[in-house]
Amino acid sequence: MRILRKSEWAILIFIIAFSFLPTFGALFRVLEMAGGPAIMPTNPRASAMPVPIVLHILSSFLFLILGALQFPPSIRQRRPAAHRTLGRVVAAAGCLSAGSGLWMTHVYSFPISLQGSLLYWVRITLGLLMIGFIVWAVLAIRSRNAFQHSALMLRAYAIGQGASTQAFIGIGWMILVGTEATGPLRDVLMVSSWAINLLIAEALIWTVLAPRRRSAARAIQKNPLRVEH
């Protein structure tokens, strides 16, 4: 039996390719911390305090890659137990990713060229929001509110995917302008990446998830014995 439809494969492959740099690419930092070759640009904060960044990279990897598997409706419908088990791992990884991100934001000593007060406060706000959305999403599904659960997880995922959008926008800027963005401009590009992701998430919630919920509700009205997820 084919688990995924063609369109679902396409979306999954797109998400994994989009996430490639901050997930698979970042594993080189972990390799470096474990004594392997230093391929990545130097990060003195990571060398001085490796624990939060290693936790951050590994948990972010799980959140984005396993999280991508939670979106195709076919997996949720045909393998609900797998969706639940993966969901627990994804929720814990998301909280650890945001928690370690908050730890580094506050404790790492950044030069102003890499983190001004705009980026500091946006990281603190979105890190807390990401944890809040995940916890609320878990509570929502325990109350059997599937729409609220999906919408909240999508918002948390959009915050997590900020790292991928930031990588693309940062590289795009370098290609267009010829120099790396630093200082307030860098802060603005980083924050804009999160804003773009959250806008896309809202658009998906109201154009894809909400109509799906309405048609499921209509189907249940016609046949009250049918259970939708």
Ligand code: HEM
């Ligand atoms: C789940 C999605 C996320 C991914 C994939 C991700 C990815 C990464 C990666 C790959 C690094 C390491 C950079 C390096 O090796 O130098 C990093 C560092 C960092 N991340 Fe995240 N991140 C995510 C979420 C977050 C969130 C939500 C926050 C804010 C609370 C955050 C704050 C940070 C900070 C402060 C650093 C340290 C940067 C440095 O030392 O230059 N991250 N992230």
